Amino acid sequence: xxxxxxxxxxxxxxxxxxRSAGYNEEALLRGVGIRFNGxxxxxxxxxNVAEGWVRxxxxxxxxxxxxxxxxxxxxxxxxxFRDAE
Numbered sequence: 001x002x003x004x005x006x007x008x009x010x011x012x013x014x015x016x017x018x019r020s021a022g023y024n025e026e027a028l029l030r031g032v033g034i035r036f037n038g039x040x041x042x043x044x045x046x047x048n049v050a051e052g053w054v055r056x057x058x059x060x061x062x063x064x065x066x067x068x069x070x071x072x073x074x075x076x077x078x079x080x081f082r083d084a085e
Contacts, residue, residue, distance in 0.1 A: 015046035
């Protein structure tokens with residue numbers, strides 16, 4: 001799947017969880033960075049630009065299956081490809 005340079009932007013919705021509908025392995029392999037409310041976040045599990053939210057990991061909490069707990073935060077989401085920097 002090739003992309004035009006003018007449309008080379010990360011997906012509107014992306015998740016690192018393979019069970020999620022927002023999972024996109026190709027985009028994840030390129031390396032997607034997230035700026036949330038102006039600061040770069042490294043603990044984002046999922047984001048949605050159109051709806052303006054991110055799900056970030058709570059470092060000390062786990063769910064009953066042992067997966068990291070995540071919280072949903074609302075704000076300005078700016079995804080970017082790390083290889084484009």
